[in-house]
Amino acid sequence: MCGHCGCGETHEHADGTRHSHPHHHDHGHHHGHDHATTLVELQTRVLAKNDALAARNRAWFAGREILALNLMSSPGAGKTTLLERTIRDLRGARDIGVLEGDQATSLDGDRIRAAGAPVVQVNTGTGCHLEADMVMRGLSELRPPARSVVMIENVGNLVCPAMFDLGERAKVVILSVTEGEDKPRKYPHMFRAASLMLISKLDLLPHVEFDVARVIAAAREVNPAIAVLCLSARTGEGMDQWYDWLRREWTAAGEAAFA
Amino acid sequence: MHELALTHEIVAIACNAAQQRRVHAVTLVIGRLSCASPEAIAFCFDVVARGTLAEGARLEIHRTDGDHLMVKTLEIEETA
Numbered sequence: 474m475c476g477h478c479g480c481g482e483t484h485e486h487a488d489g490t491r492h493s494h495p496h497h498h499d500h501g502h503h504h505g506h507d508h509a510t511t512l513v514e515l516q517t518r519v520l521a522k523n524d525a526l527a528a529r530n531r532a533w534f535a536g537r538e539i540l541a542l543n544l545m546s547s548p549g550a551g552k553t554t555l556l557e558r559t560i561r562d563l564r565g566a567r568d569i570g571v572l573e574g575d576q577a578t579s580l581d582g583d584r585i586r587a588a589g590a591p592v593v594q595v596n597t598g599t600g601c602h603l604e605a606d607m608v609m610r611g612l613s614e615l616r617p618p619a620r621s622v623v624m625i626e627n628v629g630n631l632v633c634p635a636m637f638d639l640g641e642r643a644k645v646v647i648l649s650v651t652e653g654e655d656k657p658r659k660y661p662h663m664f665r666a667a668s669l670m671l672i673s674k675l676d677l678l679p680h681v682e683f684d685v686a687r688v689i690a691a692a693r694e695v696n697p698a699i700a701v702l703c704l705s706a707r708t709g710e711g712m713d714q715w716y717d718w719l720r721r722e723w724t725a726a727g728e729a730a731f732a
Numbered sequence: 733m734h735e736l737a738l739t740h741e742i743v744a745i746a747c748n749a750a751q752q753r754r755v756h757a758v759t760l761v762i763g764r765l766s767c768a769s770p771e772a773i774a775f776c777f778d779v780v781a782r783g784t785l786a787e788g789a790r791l792e793i794h795r796t797d798g799d800h801l802m803v804k805t806l807e808i809e810e811t812a
Contacts, residue, residue, distance in 0.1 A: 509810035510756050517745050518802045519738055519760075519768075601734060633734030636767050662767040 523637055526605035530640025533612070537619040540719070540726040543603075543639050545663060546647035547656075548629030551673040551706060553581045555647065556624055557588040558706040563716065564589065567723060568621035572611040574603040574628045581626065591615060602633040605640060622723060631660040635667075642726055643668040650674050650683040657691040665696045669718065675705040735772035739780045742773070742803055747785045750808045755786040757807035760793050763800040770795065 518524070534541045544552050553573075560569050571592040573582045582594035593615045595607050608625060617623050625641060627634040635644075646667035648656055651674060657664040664670065670692050672685060689701050702718065704711030746755050758777075762770050770793045777791050794804065 510807045511810045513749060513806045513808055515745070515749055515803045515806055517749075519741050519745070520801060521745075522741065600737065602737075604737070632767070633737075636734060662765075 520636070520638075523605045526609060527638035527640040530605055530608055530612070531642075532640075534623070534640060534642070534726070535730045537617070537621075538727040538730045539617055539619065539621055539623055540723040541623045541625060541639075541641045542722075543625045543627055543634070543641035543644045544647065545627045545631070545634045545644060545667070546629060546649075546673075547631050547652060550629070550647045550649040550652065552626050552629070552647055553584055555671070555673060555704075555706045556590075556626065557584060558709070558712065559624075559715070559719075560585065560588040560590040562712065563719070567719075568618055570615050570617040570621055570623050572603075572608060572615060572623065572625045574607070574626055576600070576628060591617075597628055601628055601630050602637055603627050603639060604637050608639045620723075620727065622719070631656065631663045635660075635662040635665075642722065642729075645669045645671060647671045647673050648688065650678050650681055650685075652683075654684055654688045654691060657688065657695055661695040664692050664699065667696065667699060669700045669702065671715065672701065672703040673706065675703050675710055676708045677705075735769055736776050736780070738768055738801070739773050739776035742777070743780050743784055743786050745803045746789070746806055749803075749806055750785050753785065753809040753811065755789045755806055755808050757790040757792060757805075758786065758803065759805040759807075760791070761796055761800045761802050761804045762793055763796045763798040765797070765799040766801040767799075768801055 546552050556571060563569060569590050571585045571590055573585060573592055573594045574597060575581055575594070576597055576599070579594045582592045585592040593611045595603060595611045597603065597607065603625065625639055644667045646663055648670060650672060672688065685703060692699050692701065702711060702714045704715055706712065742758065742760065746758050760773070762768055774791055774793065781787050781789060
């Protein structure tokens with residue numbers, strides 16, 4: 474094992490072949506090729522640019538005491554329905570603005586607008602997730618007021634959105650009872666990255682085979698610190714606990730600005 | 733396929749660092765916990781590198797057990 478980069482002695486080529494050979498980390502010169510080449514040590518993180526932009530977003534939110542949340546789930550887990558109800562129930566308590574990520578159409582954006590919140594639809598085209606620069610552009614259009622809440626509804630996908638920091642205060646993963654109990658084990662990155670898991674569509678629980686205790690255990694297996702709430706945006710069951718969580722977070726977001 | 737976005741980033745990092753010189757090889761470190769598939773990145777690399785300084789470059793991928801995802805070294809043309 475190499476102490477510098479953590480790589481093993483063995484490595485894998487793009488075509489899948491593996492072999493081992495010693496390697497070095499100094500700026501050596503390779504000779505004996507047809508052309509002279511120089512080895513340049515970079516050690517550059519692939520996501521460095523996104524993370525720098527996310528840090529800029531985070532500072533932008535903090536300076537305005539804005540609570541930004543990154544909502545993620547598979548398609549159809551109920552992100553938009555949850556937002557519609559949240560916007561209606563919290564009217565007067567906090568301004569909520571929404572950045573709506575989808576590959577195409579403004580259908581979700583139209584629903585959020587009808588619920589009474591300002592919304593900017595961010596279409597990613599072929600992209601399967603939102604990136605920090607898309608959020609930055611969306612914010613320049615949304616212009617959320619100070620001390621408001623910005624809900625970033627990510628593209629429906631349990632894989633890539635977990636990798637890209639957007640500058641949010643917390644990632645929230647929504648898992649509906651119509652999905653499998655094994656989702657946290659199948660998509661560990663998503664559940665590891667999230668601070669809160671919302672188990673949605675609780676009103677459908679009597680009709681499906683879904684063991685709430687087992688799914689919570691599976692989520693805690695990959696992320697022991699994850700908070701869990703169960704709710705139904707249709708019947709309203711459990712929504713108060715979600716609003717309590719939001720209130721704690723927006724208070725904390727306000728205090729973080731001066732920490 | 734977030735690997736396509738990652739590969740665009742990898743080629744951009746390599747071409748930036750190469751400062752107008754040709755890139756002959758790119759070495760990546762991809763951890764098993766990084767949520768990126770080396771096979772998919774290798775699949776995208778040739779296509780994404782086409783028309784850039786990294787066109788035809790050899791791609792080497794070192795695997796680790798961590799969550800590394802970085803461009804470790806470049807082999808670039810020596811300045812005359």
